[in-house]
Amino acid sequence: MPADEEDEILQGGAWLPHGFQLDPHSHAQGQLVYAASGALATATERGTWVAPADRITWTPPRFAHSHRFYDRTDVRLVSVPLDLCAELIDHPSVFAVSPLLREALLALTDEPERRAGAHRRLLAVIVDELADAAEISLHLPEASDDRLRADPARPATLAELGRAAGASERTLSRLFHAELSMSFHRWRTTLRIHHALAHLTDGMTVTETALACGWSNPSTFIDAFTEVIGQTPGRYQAGLRIHGR
Numbered sequence: 001m002p003a004d005e006e007d008e009i010l011q012g013g014a015w016l017p018h019g020f021q022l023d024p025h026s027h028a029q030g031q032l033v034y035a036a037s038g039a040l041a042t043a044t045e046r047g048t049w050v051a052p053a054d055r056i057t058w059t060p061p062r063f064a065h066s067h068r069f070y071d072r073t074d075v076r077l078v079s080v081p082l083d084l085c086a087e088l089i090d091h092p093s094v095f096a097v098s099p100l101l102r103e104a105l106l107a108l109t110d111e112p113e114r115r116a117g118a119h120r121r122l123l124a125v126i127v128d129e130l131a132d133a134a135e136i137s138l139h140l141p142e143a144s145d146d147r148l149r150a151d152p153a154r155p156a157t158l159a160e161l162g163r164a165a166g167a168s169e170r171t172l173s174r175l176f177h178a179e180l181s182m183s184f185h186r187w188r189t190t191l192r193i194h195h196a197l198a199h200l201t202d203g204m205t206v207t208e209t210a211l212a213c214g215w216s217n218p219s220t221f222i223d224a225f226t227e228v229i230g231q232t233p234g235r236y237q238a239g240l241r242i243h244g245r
Helices: 003-009 099-110 118-132 158-165 169-180 184-202 206-212 218-229 233-244
Strands: 013-016 021-025 030-044 047-051 055-059 065-080 093-096
Touching: 030 099, 030 184, 047 055, 047 093, 047 184, 065 099, 065 118, 065 184, 099 118, 158 169, 169 184, 184 206, 184 218, 184 233, 206 218, 206 233, 218 233
Parallel strands: none
Antiparallel strands: 013 065, 021 065, 030 047, 030 055, 030 065, 055 093
């Protein structure tokens, strides 16, 4: 979908179909995008951020970005004026959504403004909550060197990937730290979690998702998913059903 149609489609909130995409674009103001159900991925030149239903994405002003939505998504879009943007970090990110933040987002995007200034006051509450919210490590940096690209389903070691790419294990390890600022293990785990969120949202079982994303068994997948997302994949899927179906 062309980006210049975004404001026409998303005035506060909308239900979007699985696979809906918004092309790269930017805004003069900051932008918060929250999937009250479903999930979304926000991509920028710095990489991709994935937000399941208990996370919110933040994109500062003038940052080119695109969105892709998974499952039928109840998406809430909030513009943040420049004077309030200074209260938040200066790079795209994903934050945890507290119960108060969720209710404030839903109220802001569901209800018409009944008193002058009411939406601005509610937005100030949202910004205050985000200023104290935990930044979630769901950022997947974009690798420009082809040797750093990997299939999440392949269980290859770094040494095996190095041999396939014609580089030593040590060389690839240095490249991961220099270009992506993270180890190969952390990068591949994040990559797999990104794919796992999409698969789970699409309705794959936990076991099917584990195998599709390269884990040797469901238990190791459950441990990794829980460490990154903060809940088991089964509970995540149950939350999708409660909020969106």
